[in-house]
Amino acid sequence: MIVAIVLIGVVAVLRPMLVLQTVVAFVTIAYTAALAFRVVLVYAAGRGQHQVRVSDEEARAVPDADLPVYTVLVPAYREPDVIGLLMQHLGAIEYPRDKLEVILLLEEDDRETIAVAQAALAGSWAQILVVPESQPKTKPKACNVGLERATGELVTIYDAEDIPDPLQLRRAVVALRRLGPSYVCLQAELSYFNVDQNRITKWFALEYATWFRSLLPGLVALRMPIPLGGTSNHFRTRELRDLGAWDPYNVTEDADLGIRLARSGYRVGVLWSVTLEEANSDFINWIKQRSRWYKGYLMTWLVHLRSPRATFRQLGWRGLLCLNLFVGGTPLAALLNAVLWATTLLWFLDRPAVLQEIFIAPYYYLGLFCLVFGNATVIYLNVLSVRTMDRPDLLGTALLSPGYWVMMSLAGAKAAWQLVFKPSYWEKTTHGLHLPKTAAAPEVADV
Structure with missing residues (x-):
């Protein structure tokens, strides 16, 4: 990469227009490929059912004696306001208490959350594990500490504000037994309980619906690596340990883990x-949250391209395509969008001759195709999510998606800056914003 940058710099001094034309051509082709890739994923997902379905009856039919010990890791940092709700939600899980190991992972310097958790968990079946003060202070580091304590045959992660499907653990047990030993992880769908709070939450909900109902099933259908989400992924504990668990320095640790699972020959399903x-x-x-995700995706992309031949040998061309167009392409597109929008605006305002030289004919028309049909396609995917969610009231939000893209571009710029100067810094995002400011502390369920 350093050699490439030096060569580009030398050529830029000698032939600046050639470098600009080459960069524009490369970016335009990459954009077109990334758009086409997403359309292919949605098409592949729509051709068949690529989620593992376990009915309520099947889940409850497994005798308690035949269920394995299940470990639930719950990393939390500065989350005192949601601990009571967390215990209510975990208490609703339908799984025998003597087979359910819940470990709440709290940081040593977070005395307030520790005190609230000790009061809430007094006499309950859940346990608190205080993670010693050390660097990096990240969620994957805390999960690795929790995994050392875990005794379950299966393990999953929930965030402190999560409300899991009460039968999710039972469904995961049945699904993993049905799929066989080649599957070592199942990713459950994530959605939101505060969709209607404001415009941002509505955009966020549409994005998640597209991600979990179209894009991830499409990756499964095409036998490509699955960048996991940060919660509700269910692992076989032994294989997770053998793989080295989570990278404590990666701030989007589960996306990285999904790529490593694929490189090791393991398969991931969508539950x-x-x-x-x-x-x-x-x-x-x-x-803050989105820039951390983008930074982690960029980190994952770069880490797995350190030895491109080894990555290609282990992932094949399909996996390498996913790594570049999906894992690397997502944050890079968000980062470059602002530059390309500014270029387009500049053309309409002043029509500088240099832009006409930079955008030579073939790539100009390809870029125009991306601008018109590509953006229309992405908006259409959001409209499609309105239908899959059965929320026609979100149609207006879907049509206003370009406003959400501006936010993504800002997050992409911040992610690129932090990747260089603060690569493993975990920027904390606050939860509990949906709670009324004057609400009393919630009662803790008898669990």
Whole structure:
């Protein structure tokens, strides 16, 4: 990469227009490929059912004695306001208490959350594990500490604000037994319980619906790596340990883990079961969260391209395509959007001759195709999510998607900056924003 940058710099001094034309051509082709890739994923997902479905009857039919010990890791940091709700939601899980190991992972310096959790968990079947102060202070580091304590045959992660499907653990047990040992992970669908809070939460909900109902099933259909979400992924514990668990320095640790699972020959399925999360409703908070996700995707992309021949040998051309167009392409497109929008605006305002030289004919028309038909396609995918969610009231939000893209571009720029200067910094996002400011502390369920 350093050699390439130096060569580009030298050529840019000698032939600046050639470099600009080449960069524009490369970016335009990459955009077109990324758009086509997403359309193919949605088409592949629509051709058949690629989620593992376990009915309520099948899930409850397994005798308690035949269920394995299941470990639930719940990392939380500065979350005192949601601990009571967390215990209510975990208490609703339909799984025998003597087979359910819940470990609440709290950081040593978070005394307030520790105190609230100790009061809430007094006499309950859940346990608190205090993660010693150390660097990096990240969620995957905490999960690795929890995994050392875990005794379950299966393990999953829930965030502190999650509301999991009460039968999700039972469904995962049945599904993994049905699929066989080649499948070591199942990703459940994530959605939001505060969709209608404001415009940001509505955009967020539409994006998640597209992601979990179209794009991930499409990856499954095409036998490509699955970048996992940060919660509700269910693992076989032994294989997870053998793989080295989570990378504590990666701030989108489960996307990285999904790629490593594929490189090791393991398969990942998508489980038909929904965990409800809290959608970020605050602009600043959303930027913090999204920039962290983008930074982690860029980190994952770069890490797995350190040895491109080895990656290609292990993933094949399909996996390498997914790594570049999906994992790397998602944050890079968000980052470059603002530059290309500014270029387009500049053309309409002033029509500088240099732009006409940069955009030579073939790539100009390809870029125009992306601008008109590509953006229309992405908006259409959001409209399609309106239909799959059965929420016609969100149609207006889907049509206003370009406003959401502006937010993504800001997050992409911040992610690129932090990747260079603060790569493993975990920017904390606040949860509980859906709760009324004056609400009393929720009662804790008898669990």
